[in-house]
Amino acid sequence: AVRLRVREALGAREAADAVRVQGWVRSVRSQKEVLFLHINDGSSLEHLQVVANPSLENRVLTFGSAVEVQGKLVKSPHRKQNMELQAETIRVVGPCDIWSFPLKMKERHPLEYVRQFPHLRCRNNTLGSLLRIRSEATAAIHSFFQDNGYVHIHTPIITSNDCEGAGELFQIEASSEVRESAEKTHFFNVPAFLTVSGQLHLEVMAGAFTHVFTFGPTFRAENSQSRRHLAEFYMVEAELSFTESLQDIMQVMEDLFKTVTSTVLSRCPHDVELFHKYVAPAQKTKDRLEQILKNKFVTISYSEAVEILKQASQTFTFKPEWGCDLQTEHEKYLVKHCGEIPVFVINYPYDLKPFYMRDNEDGPQHTVAAVDLLVPGIGELCGGSLREERLPFLESRLQRLGLTDAYQWYLDLRKFGSVPHGGFGMGFERYLQYILGVDNIKDVIPFPRFSHSCLL
Ligand code: 4AD
Ligand code: MG
DSSP, X not given: OEEEOHHHHHHOSSOEEEEEEEEEEEEEEEOSSOEEEEEEOSSOSSOXXXXXXXXXXXXXXXXXOEEEEEEEEEEOSXXXXXXXXXXXXXXXXXXXXXXXXXXXXXXXXXXHHHTTOTTTGGGSHHHHHHHHHHHHHHHHHHHHHHHTTOEEOOOOSEESOOTTOSOOOOEEOOOXXXXXXXXXXXXXXXXXXXXXXXXXXXXXXXXXXXXXXXXXXXXXXOOOOOTTOOSEEEEEEEEEESOOOHHHHHHHHHHHHHHHXXXXXXXXXXXXXXXXXXXXXXXXOHHHHHHHHHSOOEEEEHHHHHHHHHTTGGGOSSOOOTTSOOOHHHHHHHHHHTTSSOEEEEEEEGGGSOTTBOBOOOOSSOEEEEEEEEETTTEEEEEEEEBOOOHHHHHHHHHHHTOTTTTHHHHHTTTSSOOOEEEEEEEHHHHHHHHHTOSOGGGSSSSOOBTTBOOO
């Protein structure tokens, strides 16, 4: 027999004898003369209907069990489905104890419910669709950069620097047995951390490969229990040498967003539709998203943003003031003000941003060439900047922060063929949240990690 995935069987053009399909049972319906099964193997949202003689029914052939069905693939009499499988044999590969199985047949379980079962929720339609979309989006991100001449770099997960300087670090150490036997306080001799961003390592590589990117896990010890923060999340980061304008960086952010989104919409239409139909708020639709892909994103400066916010000062818990960080409520307001579309905010106060951002040398409201991309329903999706490539500027800033010793190597980059450069990072989970309209970030990653929770 020819082994087919469910997706292949459903999409077959012609009937075929001797076909074998394996998967998990999503429903069992037994009638007097026929037994109907729906099976799914993760290759598509749609299940394959299996039609069998009731004599093939058996005690362990239940919802959730793993089966192998052999038979004839035929045109389905149902209009909704192209093909169905007429079973000749059904083998239960692994039975399922339905009484203790937390998922129930034909039920649309709430996302908060299935979140309790990280080892089983991938068998749920919504998580199934999410994980297929996530996989396609990952491939589309790699293609976008590879097609545009970027070199992919595996930046390290273990590092001795705090790129963002925000102190939200997870420190790592070998177990005490290892350290005792090696007579070391620190395994690496220095304190080491899980990376918060691959940016500094990308800057090294942009100094040789011109355009580089990375796409991997990043870690932040954020204490907040918010619906848009995780302790472990994936970040897409790009760095471009010979780039003097922030607009060029913003163009890459916008192109990345649009290219990846249109690829996902065309490659996973049914999976995306499930979110827009059953999960997202009413205003989130494919049409709306396609419209956003057609129009140019809006740009405003931080100073303009503060002026806009001040007009509506009474609506905020945190009063907007030049020099203060934009709060989530502010970001939401700005996006709404601009028509519920993605908005770039540029040129943030010098004192709010990390040491590596390029000084705009303006004043008295002193800013750096920074950019955040804000999107409806989420707030910040991407953060980026031009980097300070001028040795004297960087030296004096690091000196004031007392970081000169730690960043000698970073200063070196400004001595040995320094070029104007810049880059950005996009939170992959926030991206998925935005295009799919998912309220909680914990539902767009296979195994969420956040404060007080590390299941599995
Ligand atoms: O704005 P951030 O902190 O920027 C950087 O780390 C830069 N070094 C990136 C660069 O220029 N190469 O983080 C980038 C993005 C944010 O805009 C947000 O989307 C996401 O990463 N992000 C998080 N996503 C989920 N959970 C968290 N705790 C996140 N923190 C940041
Ligand atoms: Mg940021």
